Amino acid sequence: MNRHQRRLKQNRRQERIDRADKFEAANLAVNLMLVIPCYVLREQFGFGNKRMEKYITEFHRLYQAVVKDKVKISTLADSVEHDTGIRIADDGEIWNVRK
Numbered sequence: 001m002n003r004h005q006r007r008l009k010q011n012r013r014q015e016r017i018d019r020a021d022k023f024e025a026a027n028l029a030v031n032l033m034l035v036i037p038c039y040v041l042r043e044q045f046g047f048g049n050k051r052m053e054k055y056i057t058e059f060h061r062l063y064q065a066v067v068k069d070k071v072k073i074s075t076l077a078d079s080v081e082h083d084t085g086i087r088i089a090d091d092g093e094i095w096n097v098r099k
Helices: 003-045 049-067 073-084
Strands: 086-088 094-096
Touching: 003 049, 049 073, 073 086
Parallel strands: none
Antiparallel strands: 086 094
16 A cells, blocks of 8 residues: 555545544534423423423424425524514524514
8 A cells, every 4th residue: 555545545534533523413412402402391391201202203303304404494493483573593592573
């Protein structure tokens, strides 16, 4: 194996490691964004097993739709704003536009 081949092999290996790290970080973020709302729904609003299961199922359905580009986050945010008056900006800032 010459120097060029070793360098290519090393680059491919590093790309695999980077891809795995990104996937792991994305999974952690999704899990955090699922567990925290579930905790709040249970503790503050008394969600039980059935409603929690419905929430988790819907969360995963919407998550898969967003990942597969079937729906945009901005579309979901616009729907929330239209129905509730709560605006969720791209930077995460939230405010009530009806007050």
